[in-house]
Amino acid sequence: MALIREGRLVPDPFTDASGLENLPAGVPLIVSLEQWQTRRSALLASGQRLGLRLKSDQPPRLIAADLGYFSVIALEFPKYRDGRAYTHARMLRERFKFAGEIRAVGDVLQEQLHFMHRCGFDTFDVTGPDPEKAWRTIAGDHTVAYQATGDGQPRALDLRKGTGP
């Protein structure tokens, strides 16, 4: 798995078990919402570090009360065109104050990294051969923003000093 964080490939300690029947023991695990709901007490008792993978039709509010158990929330883009996870990421960061890792998984294209980052994603499972290059390519594409998100970048609206025509 090619995971990008702050522009660098980083090792991923987690095993994505969301598609697995038998959950491996002794390693950090990413589980699906269904796995979490059905095996919750066993997972908590195992002492494994946990991550949760949410499909694009599973909004984070479904597990808002459980977020404290997870160090990673992986949000899925089934197709790059499915933009729901942008909203999910903002909800996690800005509404539920989730401070762990938010990971973009699925159909994650280079040209979308900027918007994802601004919505609160911090790791990316980028589609394509050279994710570091992908990150370098888009870095600096946009230095001005008209919108404020949870990332703290100021809007043009706030930077202007009211100087008019």
Added chain:
Amino acid sequence: MDPTGQMVLANRLADGQVVFLATDGSWVEDIARGALARDAVAAQRLLADAQLAESRNVVVEPYLIDIRDAAGRRQPVAFREAIRAAGPTVRTDLEG
């Protein structure tokens, strides 16, 4: 009116112009210079060549069209393809 054959039509990638696949593998704007496949086998061969050109980023969306004979000239059977081949039926004042 039976089609007298099939041709491959596409848009050229770089400028979007409507082009036809010619027998030498080049892409031409003039329908009269494009390759005309007289049977299904030849047509499939043309289409395969076109798809190769598409994968090599020469053209976009190539497909086969039926051609009929119109007083000795090639004419796409479908109205839509006839407009693609000949250009808009309006604004002919501003061609070129």
Added chain:
Amino acid sequence: MYRYDEFDHTLVAERVATFRRQVARRLSGDLSEDQFKPLRLMNGLYLQLHAYMLRVNIPYGCLSSRQLRQLAFIARRYDRNFGHFTTRQNIQYNWIKLDETPDVLAALAAVEMNAMQSSGNCVRNITADQFAGRAQDEIEDPRPWCELIRQWSILHPEFSYLPRKFKIAVSGAPQDRAAVKLHDVGLYLRPNGAGVIGFEVIVGGGQGRLPYVGHTIREWLAKEDLLSYLEAILRIYNLGGRRDNPQKARIKVQVNALGAEEFRRLVDEEWEQIRFTPQLTVPRAEIERITAYFADPAWEQLTDASATVARQRSADPAFDVWNRANVVAHRRPGYAIVNLSLKAPGIAPGDLTADQMDKVAELTDRFSLGELRVSHRQNLVFPDVQQVDLQALWQALQGVSLATPNIGTLTDIIACPGLDFCALANARAIPVAQDIGRHFTDVAALQDIGELTINISGCMNACGHHHVGHIGILGVEKNGLEFYQLTLGGSSGEDASLGDRLGRSISAAEVPVAIEAIVTRYKALREGEERFLDTYRRVGLEPFKEAVYGQNPPRRQAVA
């Protein structure tokens, strides 16, 4: 009008640079067409029947003479000497080359224009009343709010991959000239009971295959809540709009599936959470800064010159007719609003040649303080003409075929590009408009018929607004031939309604004949000054059905 500052300039320049890189990657094969398509669409570039088409935004319909000259330059240098104004205050070029597109975008950026989000599943160009800031019936100028919404919507990190496209229109006048109720979100500036001006918020209007008139989900919204409320709507739509079927992915389907009440409840619930966040509040200084760009121009102190104009009109019947059809009252004494008709007989509606653009730019400087407007009915507007100049302007416009006195009449036709250009079309639209234009050339007869809109679309996507034409014409394809389906009784105004199907579709050659029959029947049925639409609403479909199909049913055979 609004001017870019350093931030706006940087944003657009960076966008052009990014697209230049993307185009290079496409040409080198680094990106496949599948990967590239969404990127080019987000920059307004389509691949159509003959070539690439570039759609350029004219934000809320405002254009300067300098920008128009640049549009003329682009038409000459990069296209085939003309452009086409659309029903959404855009201009389209039909023969743009992919490898030259970054240069075209740079040329646009040089005059503070762009093509960002003129396509794609994102918030499109914000549209408005073309008489904004000038109309006598206006409550408040919508343009500062349009600009604020424009900025909020451009490259929005959360809302650039919506289920489907999203169109917003704003009007500040009770008379709706912007088809507000047919938009995903429509906004009317309105006073509340205490006389404070805010927004009536309408959601879920739209045309296309499933046409709906929008629902008011909020009678009055305070201005300071505008962005947070829009953000709440977009968020509910982004999460809940259908993504399984593009035909059902617009917000109108979501609103109508949930019911307007439930949709409103969801929006309100979300809105309460974000309403007071600083991220969605706009500093007062910024609102004032933007508003200042739309301050009244340097109008002269004039007195009303109607008497002079009346004398000129009585001396020249042609000038009189043009005044009646194309000149609109201005809120400032001594000034007038002038419509430039892009519907001369035989011309493709909305088309303007590069030479005409240059001439119009020159006339804009001479007669209208350097600024003009574009209307959703595909015409141009000079917003600030001195009444005493009307006659000179009229004469000058005649020289470039832009003085046809037909605004609001039967030949002021909306037509989409149709099968002559559009890859999605089923039938041609432009030649049908041209035929009608050639059929009804008698100016006095047109004036007698009065207000009657004809809207033509080349397919169900309804870019030509056929659902809301008083007479709508929809191109359909049957066995490889073009046919046309007529609807009656549509309206895009404050009394918005969708047209009713008249009967079976007819051939192109029969369309002018059918229109003639409908008009003749209307003239026989109308009471007093009644408009066609009102007569139709009073008498219904039957008399017109009989007029078109009754004694002399149209032949089934189409003429190709």
